[in-house]
Each structure stands twice: as structure tokens, then as C-alpha cells.
Amino acid sequence: MSEFSVVGKRVPKVDARAKVxxxxxxxxxxxxxxxxxxxxxxxxxxxxAKVKKIDVSExxxxxxxxxxxxxxxxxGYPSYNxxxxxxxxxxxxxxxxxxxxxxxIFTDHVKxxxxxxxxxxxxxxxQAERAVEKIRVDYEPLPVYLxxxxxxQPDAVPFHPDKPNNMAYxxxxxxxxxxxxxxxxxxxxxxxxxxxxxxxxxxPKQKQCQMEPHCYIALxxxxxxxxxxxxxQMPKPVHNKLSRIFGLPMTQVKVNQTVIGGAxxxxxxxxxxxxxxxxxxxxxxxxxxxxxxxxxxxxxxESRNPGFxxxxxxxxxxxxxxxxxxxxxxxxxxxxxHAGVVFVSGILARAHYKFENWRYDGAxxxxxxxxxxxFRGYGNPQQSFAMEQLIQRMxxxxxxxxxxxxxxxxxxxxxxxxxxxxxxxxxxxxxALQKGAEAFKWKEKRKKYANQTGVKRRGIGMMLGVHASxxxxxxxxxxVATVKLNEDATAVVNCSISDLxxxxxxAITQIAAETLGFPMEDVFLLAGDSDANAxxxxxxxxxxxxxxxxxxxxxxxxxxxxxxxxxxxFLKVDPKDLEMKDKKIFVKDNPAQVVDLADMLWKGxxxxxxxxxxxxxFERGQIIGKGDFMPFANNPAWYACFVEAEVDxxxxxxxxxxxxxxxxxxxxxxxxxxxxxLEGGIQQGIGYALTEEIYYDANGLCLNNNFTDYKMLGPSDxxxxxxxxxxxxxxxxxxxxxxxxxxxxxxxxxxxxNAISDAAGVQITEGPITPEKILKAIKEKGR
Amino acid sequence: MKTRFITLxxxxxxxxxxxPVNRTLLQVLRYDLGKMAPxxxxxxxxxxTGECGACTVLDEDRNSILSCLTLAVLMDGKKISTIAxxxxxxxxHPVQQAFVDKGAIQCGYCTPGMVMKSxxxxxxxxxxxxxxxxxxxxxxxxxxTGYVKIVEAVEQARDQMKAQAGK
Numbered sequence: 001m002s003e004f005s006v007v008g009k010r011v012p013k014v015d016a017r018a019k020v021x022x023x024x025x026x027x028x029x030x031x032x033x034x035x036x037x038x039x040x041x042x043x044x045x046x047x048x049a050k051v052k053k054i055d056v057s058e059x060x061x062x063x064x065x066x067x068x069x070x071x072x073x074x075x076g077y078p079s080y081n082x083x084x085x086x087x088x089x090x091x092x093x094x095x096x097x098x099x100x101x102x103x104x105i106f107t108d109h110v111k112x113x114x115x116x117x118x119x120x121x122x123x124x125x126x127q128a129e130r131a132v133e134k135i136r137v138d139y140e141p142l143p144v145y146l147x148x149x150x151x152x153q154p155d156a157v158p159f160h161p162d163k164p165n166n167m168a169y170x171x172x173x174x175x176x177x178x179x180x181x182x183x184x185x186x187x188x189x190x191x192x193x194x195x196x197x198x199x200x201x202x203x204p205k206q207k208q209c210q211m212e213p214h215c216y217i218a219l220x221x222x223x224x225x226x227x228x229x230x231x232x233q234m235p236k237p238v239h240n241k242l243s244r245i246f247g248l249p250m251t252q253v254k255v256n257q258t259v260i261g262g263a264x265x266x267x268x269x270x271x272x273x274x275x276x277x278x279x280x281x282x283x284x285x286x287x288x289x290x291x292x293x294x295x296x297x298x299x300x301x302e303s304r305n306p307g308f309x310x311x312x313x314x315x316x317x318x319x320x321x322x323x324x325x326x327x328x329x330x331x332x333x334x335x336x337x338h339a340g341v342v343f344v345s346g347i348l349a350r351a352h353y354k355f356e357n358w359r360y361d362g363a364x365x366x367x368x369x370x371x372x373x374x375f376r377g378y379g380n381p382q383q384s385f386a387m388e389q390l391i392q393r394m395x396x397x398x399x400x401x402x403x404x405x406x407x408x409x410x411x412x413x414x415x416x417x418x419x420x421x422x423x424x425x426x427x428x429x430x431x432a433l434q435k436g437a438e439a440f441k442w443k444e445k446r447k448k449y450a451n452q453t454g455v456k457r458r459g460i461g462m463m464l465g466v467h468a469s470x471x472x473x474x475x476x477x478x479x480v481a482t483v484k485l486n487e488d489a490t491a492v493v494n495c496s497i498s499d500l501x502x503x504x505x506x507a508i509t510q511i512a513a514e515t516l517g518f519p520m521e522d523v524f525l526l527a528g529d530s531d532a533n534a535x536x537x538x539x540x541x542x543x544x545x546x547x548x549x550x551x552x553x554x555x556x557x558x559x560x561x562x563x564x565x566x567x568x569x570f571l572k573v574d575p576k577d578l579e580m581k582d583k584k585i586f587v588k589d590n591p592a593q594v595v596d597l598a599d600m601l602w603k604g605x606x607x608x609x610x611x612x613x614x615x616x617x618f619e620r621g622q623i624i625g626k627g628d629f630m631p632f633a634n635n636p637a638w639y640a641c642f643v644e645a646e647v648d649x650x651x652x653x654x655x656x657x658x659x660x661x662x663x664x665x666x667x668x669x670x671x672x673x674x675x676x677x678l679e680g681g682i683q684q685g686i687g688y689a690l691t692e693e694i695y696y697d698a699n700g701l702c703l704n705n706n707f708t709d710y711k712m713l714g715p716s717d718x719x720x721x722x723x724x725x726x727x728x729x730x731x732x733x734x735x736x737x738x739x740x741x742x743x744x745x746x747x748x749x750x751x752x753x754n755a756i757s758d759a760a761g762v763q764i765t766e767g768p769i770t771p772e773k774i775l776k777a778i779k780e781k782g783r
Numbered sequence: 784m785k786t787r788f789i790t791l792x793x794x795x796x797x798x799x800x801x802x803p804v805n806r807t808l809l810q811v812l813r814y815d816l817g818k819m820a821p822x823x824x825x826x827x828x829x830x831x832t833g834e835c836g837a838c839t840v841l842d843e844d845r846n847s848i849l850s851c852l853t854l855a856v857l858m859d860g861k862k863i864s865t866i867a868x869x870x871x872x873x874x875x876h877p878v879q880q881a882f883v884d885k886g887a888i889q890c891g892y893c894t895p896g897m898v899m900k901s902x903x904x905x906x907x908x909x910x911x912x913x914x915x916x917x918x919x920x921x922x923x924x925x926x927x928t929g930y931v932k933i934v935e936a937v938e939q940a941r942d943q944m945k946a947q948a949g950k
Binding site: 010012013015016017018019020021022023024025026028029031208209210211212213259260261262263264293294500501502503672673675676677679680681682683684706707708712713714715716718721 | 813814817822823824825826827828829830831832834835837865866867869870875879882883884885886887888889890891892893894895898914916917918920921924925926927928929930931932933934
């Protein structure tokens, strides 16, 4: 019997019916009378080039062409950082990474294949496409840099005036005067270690592959307002950014968030909004839709930071972790976007285990590939792929059971796991490991698969993981929410929080209903309207339940407080003596003394004076509760993931058998949504480890910008998924809930890698772990 | 571009239209019919190259087809069923209801295609096994769910449709 009436219930998702009938409106489903269609002319031939000349003479005479926007037509708009990094962090922190605003709407310096050259507006999508074909661009090809080594040569073409050696970002410097992020004496630790492992891992470039391609509509209307329809993850930062780029006050910019067809970080910050708005500003009064093709989506929105993770770890013979020394060099792609991933990767690595000494450094270099930035997991999958494989190597050598090692050495309650003075207040790591090992039958399988021979061999792998519940204390965490009580005792929650499809809007509605004591159907969440909604940084960093959940809860608690105060005045008692249940407010000791909530709210709004007494029956006024929330804790969900795989020793082909995933969610506000995110995370996480990478040819041109050549796990490739949600006590999160979004992807990465290496007897340090690499390693070992 | 007059019977409605011969069925459903009736934007464009299945609709024989790879003119005189045809008098189709019940919907963009593919599958093979469901759904990509709840939903719909048929 749950203590909650709405929270934790498996209610249908608030958006399920609209989506299952096809009636949910995504950006491309919206048609506005008078609509025109924009296309962005992109450079497909080169990954690095200067634009010498754009000849539009033929294109401008093509049927239906309304407007062609050249770089000079948009050069008056300030450059910007598409990742909106500058809005996540304080001015002091911003100062450490320097000027980020390097992105322009249309460029004459092509930094990656697909960079935007100019724009065309036409009466139909097809006419716009045909006109694009008639644009003639003369390019001067520049040397193509596909590695950090090439990009940082002294004579390399600079990508950014403020970034010497094409280094987009470097961890130490101002934040860490000692020159690195960490603690202790790592060199001494490594000297004193009995076992030292030194390895360089390559972590691949993964694409979000959200199913809805990017699509935008913009209209500069007759009230001089710039209206934008976008499925951005962060409508409020986009609202402010567009207002600054186009020199309009925020009241003159309206962001309408459309239903989001998947995001996974790919809609973080600005993507196609500036170009679409520039077209709208050039053709006032006409709505303009810019619908990306899949191949455009592939090259023009950010992907996961790939790179080389150099890792040295020292242990005592008994497994005591004494030293961790890592350096992550990432290939940034053409633009800065979220170069800070390289830093966050180190923070999240540190959060895991009690190493006695710790040192982390990292840097991002501009290269001529599509930009890399936010992708579910934000640096954590990369570090996990490296660290968990070396832990497995140590366990194999020492004979220590990996589950026991993780049980013993994970960080715990009271520890400042991120290194910024914020100790965690809860930790379910042990419970997750225990539950997972039991459900997966770890010990039995470990014994059974210990000494296999034959062609097909089974193997098991596991990992322990931890991810943040929000961006605090590194990034801005702020959400403002209000709840307005209607005169019929229903409520409208007003909060800008996004639902990327994960069920956030359902869970937030549940939190509000629970707090107000209302049935779920009496609560409506108004989101995605930048005029109505107050500030919220947006959906990222697994923060929605943690921060927006608590903001909405605070707003609803404020409303309940106002209800009780109003009723107390009427009943002439102390609010402390009152209780509300089923929309009735009564005196605890004397339930006969009761006020009907609907009656009180009605008479607060339709407030007629008694003609004889000249008194209002209830205090006049509509109740609006407010929550203005910033968290001062970040208690993460710990998760343990176990994978069983089979490898064919003759071909290197693998098959996934089982995946047991235990997540210490604290409290699953909407359990199907949490399960669904973990199950989807398995598809993405195992994909990252085993199949997914964007490949480029020697000229920096993408070789697999489609769903045939870029292999994601299909329904038949998936292992059996066994999901367990743990609900260990959580003192801070709303109703005990923690963040769930990103962890789903991270666990399966290393667990799958370890299962493959356990089966095949070889460890593959270069992701993705394809059959070819496995076979090569098996053959090399056999030699 | 050359055009041709064609007649389409979409979700039980007759549409007579003049379409360019290079126009896909998907474009006609999503954008052109909107000028004559409520647009049928339930059918989604995910890739435009027949790789993701978001545009899946049913042909006259209730086989699933990819509307993004089907030229509209080739469907002249044919019946087509989209996601909009499934709900009857406010009642969801058992497949739709199962997707809602199981929480098989996250971002929802693959959902209409996934539902139509499943409807076609269950009509052809009422006893479909889990393994067959997985194999049949290979052409419909979902990036949110890992297919777990989708497969469960199709199994629930299968059982329910069989129970209904048995009555």
C-alpha cells in the first residue's frame, strides 16, 4: 500500500493518446496560412574551405523563389554559441573558457561538411530545394584536420580567434590553480601501487538519431514580434538568445515549443532557430518553415564527443584503488557548442570510487567534423567505457569478484563526490549491486562460464555507475513555477519544463496533483509557452524531476498554505489545526468544522459582499502559488548493469543475451517512464559500445549519415531486458525521486564491453567493439 | 513537372487530385490533402529514404508500405489506410490501446508507423510470436524505448484481438 495517491502510480501518460492517434503536433505538422519554405544551402563538397564567391543569378530566377539570404545579409547579427554554454554558468566560470560566440548564421569559413552558406525562401519546399541546386559557390579548399595532432600544428588554419592551437577547451587553468582537477599525490600513488594499468581507449562519435528531424517555423508578425515554433529542449534560454541575436526585447520574441520527437541532447541550445528567424526577419509577415532532411540533421546538429581517453590506474594487490590518472582529448568538430563535456567527463569519473589519489586533465580540439556537444550521458559513457574495462582487467588478474570490488570501493553518503563541496545525502549503490547480482545470477554464471572452449562462448560483464540528478553545483539550476487554482477547484501548473518524450510532463503533473491533494485529471500543466512560462533552464542533465519537480512542489505547497490560511480565517482557527482531504478543509480535532474548497475558491473569485454586513464570506482573491527553486543538493541515482553476451570465436560476431539493469531511482514518480528510459538506454548504451560510430573519409566527408550505414540495435538485436527500480530513501528529491534520464544509457556501455571481453578473452579498447575488431584481437592473441 | 489526375481512397474518403508525378504518397498525405480536408499529418517523415518506418501506412491488402518511397500516382484508384483510420467512435484500436497501457510511447514520433505496422502484422498473423514481432518490426526504428514495451504492447494487442475474435 503506497503512502501516495498519485505519485508512483502507473497512470497513462498525459500525451499518450495524442501521440498514438497521430494527432500530436510536431513542428512539421503545423501549417500556418501564407507559409513559405526555407532551405539552408550547405557545403557538402568540403569539410574545410573558404567561400570565395556565391553566384545566385540562376537561383534567384527559379520559380517560386522569394528571397535569398547571403552571409552579408545576416552579418549584422551577432555571433553566438549554439550550445548556450554562456547561460549555464556564472560570469566567472564563463571567463575561464573565453569568448564562445563563434557561430554565425551563414558562414564564409566552412568548418565542417554541411556548414551553412546561405538561405533560400520559396513558395514551396520543392521550389526551395530546386533553387538550392542552382546556387553556385566557389570554394577555396583548406587543409582538413581530423585529429587533434593535425589541428594543433602551429601553421594550422585557426577556427576561432581566441583559441590558440585550435584548442577549444582545456580543463585546468583558472579553476584549478594547481594545474589539474583532482587531489592527493598521483605519482606517489602510482609508485606505491602493486598493480598499474596504463591504456589508451578510443571512444566513438555517436549520433542521437532522434526520430523527428529538426524542423522550425518562424514568423515576424505585424506586432513586430518574432514567433518561433521549435522542439528545443530549452525554450527559455532559446527565448533569451534569440532576443539578443535579433536585437528584440524578450516581450517581442515568442517561443512556442512543439511536441518533441526525441532529443537526447540533440536539441540542447540553438540548432536551426537562428537561420529560420533570419529568414523570417527578411520576409516579415510570412511564416517560414525550415525542415531539415535526415542527412542535414546528421551534420548540422551536435553529436557525442569522441576522442582518446588515456587512463592509468594503480591498485594494491587486494584491490585498494590508490591512483587514478587520466587525460581525455576530444575531437570537437567545427564549433565550440559544448566543449565542457571534457570537464564533466572527469567530474563524473571522480564521482564513482574512493581512489586515494586522483588527477584528471582534458582538452578539446577543433576538427573538421560535425560539431560535438551534448548527448545523453554527457561525458559519462566515455569515462565509463575506459575505467570499468580497466577495473575488470584488474579483477581478472587478482581474482577479485568485480561485484565485490564495486561494493567495497564506491563512494558513499557524506562524500563530496563531485569535488565542489557538495556531499551526497543518499546512496543506493550497494543495494543496486546486490539486487542486480541476485537477479542476474552473477555468481552462478561466473562459475558456469569460467573456462569455456568451443566456437560460441558466453561471457558476463558488469559495471556500477552514478550520474548527476541535475547540473548543480557546476551549472545553473533554476526553475520558477506557479500554480493557479481555478474557481472549480482545478489547477493549472505553469512551468516551462520540457518533455523530451521521457514522461516528464506526466510525472510533473503527478507531483503537482499529489502535493495539492487533487486527482490527476484536475491538474493541467501549461508548458512550452515562453510568454506565459517563467524561467527554467530547460531539460538537460537529468534535472527535470529534481529541480522542476521541486519547484512545482514548492508552488503547490505555497497554494496549499494559502488555502489553509484562507480557511483558517473563515473558521477562526489556526491554520496549523487544519487539514485538507478530498478538497475539504476541516479542523483536525473537530472534522464537523469544515470548508468546501470549491466553494471557498469560487467565492474568493466571485467575491460578492453580503448586502447586510458588507463582509466577504471568504477573503477575496484567487490563489496562485509560486515556487522559485534552486537545489542545494545533488543526490544522484546509482545504477548497476549486468550483461550476458555470446561471441563466435571464428567470426567475432556477438549476440546479446541478457541485460539486467538496476537503478536506484529513489522514488519512481511514474514507473513506466523510468523503466522506458532504462530500456531505451540499453539500446543506446549497448549501441555506443558495440555498433554506433559516425565515420569520415580522409577529406572529412561523412560516410554514414543515414540509418542503413549507421547501425543502431534493432528489435531482434536487443537482449532480454530485466529492469529493477530500487526505492532507497532520498531525503531531498521530490517524494524521494532522483534523476533518471541519462543513467539509462551509461550502464550498458561498459557492461556490454566487459561481457564481450569476458566471452572472447580479449579486451577491445577501441569503440565501437565490432566483430572485426574482436576477431582481429582473438587472432592476435592466438599468435 | 508533369502532373496526373488521380483518385485516392484514404481512410474511407475519396480524394481527386492533380499531382506531380514525382510526388510521394507521404507528401500527398501530409501536405496536399490538408488543402482539401484536415491534413493527415499523423503519418510521419523520419528519413524520407525508407529506412525508419515512421511513414508506414497500409495498402488495399492491408500490407504495410512506406509512403515516403511510394509515388502517389502509383496509388491511383487504390485504398490507403493511415493512423487516422484506427480510432472508431472515440475507441482506440486494440493496438493503440495496448501502446497506451504498456507505456510503449515516449517521444511518439515512430508511434504511428509502429502502430500501423503492428496492425498489419496482427491481421496477417494473429498468432504471431515474440520472435516474429521483433523480426517484423526491424524496419521501424524507435530510439526511445529499446522496443521492450513496444513488443509487450503488440503481444497484449495480439491476445486481446484473439479474445475478441473468439467471441
